[in-house]
Amino acid sequence: MDEAKKKSLTKMALRVRMGAIEGVFHAKSGHPGGSLSVADVLTYLYFEEMKVDPQKPHWKDRDRCVLSKGHAAPALYATLANRGFFSVDLLKTLRKIDSILQGHPNMKQVPGIDMSTGSLGQGISTAVGMALSAKTSEDSYRVYTVLGDGELGEGQVWEAAMFASAKKLDNLVAVIDNNNLQIDGSLEEVNSPYPIPEKFQAFGWHTIEIFGHDFDQIEAAFQEARTVKGKPTVIIARTVKGKGVSYMENNFIWHGQAPGQDLYEQAMKELGEQLAGLED
């Protein structure tokens, strides 16, 4: 990837992070940790990988993305807003009584959301349904789904994994946001899903392991996925929970709580400084 493109994506991912923090702070609730860890992957998906048109969110031939880890909605909303699906001003209304930005994504209200999610394990199955539908009518769009690593505890994920490889859905790419922390602690402490690649390989998937905050690796992974035939691809993206905000990084207490005024200001300052450092 050339430096200009990488810089542009890095800056956009910082804006996405700031939008997510903005939303969670004003809502006084939400999930900042997993929003920050998945921000780079979502930025790459919506700004580089996927064929979408913000003016035509229901365009029939668009690529689809299902955020199976629906609690990372603040990051998805910030991504969609920056991509032009709706005004970034709306981000501050997250979780408010009269807002379209529900605590978890609602496809009926928000332009650009391809599936309502929030209950873990279901999003990947709906993405499988979309990919199957595309195959049935020979449509060329691709389907992406982003899961949490703790989400792998849901049995439905493995039902979906088994079905997707049985039906040879090579138009489907799943990304695991492997930040190694879930709501009650580390994955190992709660109920380890490891080893993740071997499990997906056993289920018949092509697997790619990357560092999920490196746009070169993210791009290479999605490009490799396009070359895989006859099986779905899973990208296991090792990430840092709370990435970009010093006090949130690798601290599971920031899975599901909002920062107060001082910590909010600190988070925005840190992210703002990173952004300023990239300005020419």
Place this chain on the structure above:
Amino acid sequence: MADVKKIATRDSYGEALVELGAQNPDMIVLDADLAHATKTLAFQKAYPDRFFNCGIAEQNMMSIAAGIAATGKLVFASTFAMFAAGRAYEQVRNSIGYPHLPVKIGATHGGLSVGEDGASHQCCEDFALMRAIPGMTVICPADYVEAKKAVLAAAKHDGPVYFRFGRLAVPVLFNENDYSFELGKGILLGEGKDVTIVATGLMVGEAIAAREQLKNEGISARLINMPTIKPIDREILVAAARETGAIVTTEEHSIIGGLGGAVAETLSGICPVPIIRHGVEDEFGHSGPALEVLKHYGLTAEKIVAQAKQAIALKNS
């Protein structure tokens, strides 16, 4: 009734799917390893490229159906009622119900008439579960003709629909040429002034027999067939309550939360009259030949007659 033709509503469902498949070249049918029993096999044979067996994974199947519906295609998902409404409840609620995706759920083997398989497979809670999901339409056809017309009609409905079909062959009650199904409408099967019987599914046949018995005893019972349990036909219920003053509901379902619950909820705030809910009491079923199981649990015309008399006594007390 030895000479009456009997067909299971699940057979009708299979035939309707094949008809719909011809009209809708994009339509997809999913099953969870029960295609022989749910009768989706008929669709699989006719359109093998548009049929997918999801294996024994009902939760995944329901969410897959949601994904297919989100791409704009007509999709049916089938398994037994126990697993459609029970096992996959939360997928139906969150993947299908919340985004109001027009998935049609064809649930077969509902109620006690599953028979020999026993309590683990006899779902008498599906109306209650599905009815509680906002925007979900719930349909329980009484016979072959009604089942087919209901499926064809509901395929055009822009929202999720839960169908409950039966395993047991039941009498064909209606004439294909003059029966018309309208979503959300009850059907008056017989006038009456002393009491109204509201029946759904295979209890409609029993209710017809009960009305005859009551007539022989000088009691005039109105009979309403209620294939759509949600949205329920308020108009026909309110008129029945006002004009007959007493109601008996009858269904192959728990007396908690099903047709009886829907009728009681509807009338309590508009025209409260005595309502006796006839169905499966708060208990599990057990194994046995279907007709013997139904008799054991009192799902018979005789019991409806007794309940109708009780409703009239309450009205007059």
